[in-house]
Amino acid sequence: MNQTVEKAWSVLEELTDPEIPVITLRELGILRDIREHADGIEVVITPTYSGCPAMGQIEDDVNAALKAAGITGKVTTQLSPAWTTDWITEPAKEKLRAYGIAPPHTTRQTEQVVHITRRQQASRAVVCPHCGSQNTTVISQFGSTSCKALYKCLDCREPFDYFKPY
Numbered sequence: 295m296n297q298t299v300e301k302a303w304s305v306l307e308e309l310t311d312p313e314i315p316v317i318t319l320r321e322l323g324i325l326r327d328i329r330e331h332a333d334g335i336e337v338v339i340t341p342t343y344s345g346c347p348a349m350g351q352i353e354d355d356v357n358a359a360l361k362a363a364g365i366t367g368k369v370t371t372q373l374s375p376a377w378t379t380d381w382i383t384e385p386a387k388e389k390l391r392a393y394g395i396a397p398p399h400t401t402r403q404t405e406q407v408v409h410i411t412r413r414q415q416a417s418r419a420v421v422c423p424h425c426g427s428q429n430t431t432v433i434s435q436f437g438s439t440s441c442k443a444l445y446k447c448l449d450c451r452e453p454f455d456y457f458k459p460y
C-alpha cells in the first residue's frame with residue numbers, strides 16, 4: 295500500500311460518528327475506501343439513512359483530518375451499493391450496546407436468505423442494552439434521530455435508542 299494511503303487510513307480510522315462518538319466511521323461502514331490518484335487521494339464514503347443529517351458533518355470531518363495530517367485529497371460520496379446496517383461490524387455492535395443503544399437486528403439480505411416471515415420479524419425482541427431484558431416496548435419509531443427508534447425497558451424502566459435495521 296502506498297504510504298500516503300496508509301497514512302490516510304490511520305488518520306481517518308480515528309474519526310467517529312458525529313452522533314455516536316464511540317463508533318468509528320470505518321466500523322459503521324461509512325468509510326468505504328481510500329484510493330490514490332496522481333493529484334491526491336480520494337476518500338470514498340457512503341451515507342447512511344437519507345434521514346440522517348450527519349453526512350455533511352462527516353465530509354467536513356474527513357477533510358479537516360486530511361488537512362491536519364497534511365494529506366491532499368477529496369471526498370467522494372458513493373451511493374451504490376446502498377449502505378445497510380449489515381456493514382456495522384460485530385465489535386461496533388457491542389460498543390453500541392455498551393453506549394446504551396440497542397444494535398440493529400440482522401438485515402434484509404440475511405432475512406431474504408433464511409426467509410424469515412414478517413410475523414417472526416415482529417416477534418424478535420429488541421434487547422435492553424442496560425439490563426439485557428427482552429421485555430421492551432417501542433415508544434416512538436423515531437428516537438434521537440430518524441435512524442433510531444425510541445424504546446423503553448419494562449424491567450429496568452430505562453428508555454433507550456434502538457438502531458433500526460436498514
Ligand SMILES: [Zn+2]
Pocket residue numbers: 422423424425426427447448449450451452
Ligand atoms: Zn432494562
